Amino acid sequence: MENRKLIKIATAGSVDDGKSTLIGRLLYDTGSLTTDKLEAIEKTSRQRGFDYLDFSLATDGLVAEREQGITIDVAHIYFNTDKTNFIVADTPGHVEYTRNMVTGASTSQVAIILIDARKGVIEQTYRHFFISNLLRLSHVVVAINKMDLVGYDEDVFLKIKADFDALVEKSNFQTEQITFIPISALKGENIAKKSAEMPWYVGNTLLDHLEVLEPEDLQEQAFARFPVQYVIRPKTDAFHDFRGFSGKLYGGNLNVGDQVTILPSFTESKIKSIQLFDQELEVAVPGASITITLEDEVDISRGDMIVKSSELPSSEKSITATICQVNHKPLKIGQKYTLQHGVNRVLAKVESIQSKIQTDFSGEESTEALKLNDIGKVSFKLSKAIHFDPYQVNRSNGSFILIDEGTHDTVSVGFIF
């Protein structure tokens, strides 16, 4: 199997900063646009009387997807270079940007925060950076766009960089890397080719920078977590003893012979075999969709989690989490929701709202309710324990959604720290 790097990117920008244009330009410069699409862009640009190609048209007509039961406009756009596959989660900037960005970014490793060179750092830039921070995106690229409209002036770039640096200072953000790149998405300056207009900029082009990133995959440094998706019990006699547990492995490796604990029963056994399609493995790595069998006959059902006995997660009936409210109905103290953690569902009652967090880094304030797009710290009592890791250790095992029991709508996304 070809082993190409996969980089997942979240884009964040305010209305008209040029997000669509940038994505279209990346598609164009990597040869990822179909001839049909390119012809349509050329035709529409001509009709509109432009003397340039309007790449913002490239992402038009993409279907909105449903993610985790949230009706939300997140389009996943794919492009690739010789070495790397990229997925961009494109979320509209204008409406409900917090919930859109949270959803789009929660599976990404890299955030591109767009800033209009004419406007500089604005309030929404704070929010975008805050969310990148909250979701632990390991790399942030600050793309200062529309440099053509400020005469490709280095001083404009330096001023915005200084303002952003001041924001980083205020935030205590432990990012691995923040990179500033002056670009013109429209003209293609510093996207795939180095700009002759900005000789003062000595760094990489955006595409080169994205290609050399080695985003630390949080999952790979964590503990092995294997939520069981299916229990396989073939009926034929030949396979009488076979009982396989299928699912996707998150976190660390699992090996044949590992002593494991099955949650929530806390029963112990040993891994007898690991299969990947029809291949027998000694070791399974994170991200692999595998079927495992155990030495003992253990009662396991969908939603149970198999972990190494030496690496147990936290098991708690009371949790405190950072919540982003993604529904018009506010979250209030005393309310009950269905909390979905992986494939498991438990009842959750809001015990207290500890604070609402200001996304401009000005601090926290007390509140009785969290409204749409608010972010806050909330404590819950659960009907049953969930078995979780902190989000910074294992993203999938450290996050959850809250579902309204009446409407079945997702009302919040939560991250346990």
Ligand SMILES: Nc1nc2c(ncn2[C@@H]2O[C@H](COP(=O)(O)OP(=O)(O)OP(=O)(O)O)[C@@H](O)[C@H]2O)c(=O)[nH]1
């Ligand atoms: N001069 C110049 N104009 C740009 C550049 N990038 C984008 N634009 C223009 O800015 C306007 C907004 O660009 P879009 O790409 O539609 O912006 P957006 O951020 O996707 O906007 P929303 O879709 O509303 O979120 C369009 O008229 C673009 O042609 C740039 O680098 N230079």
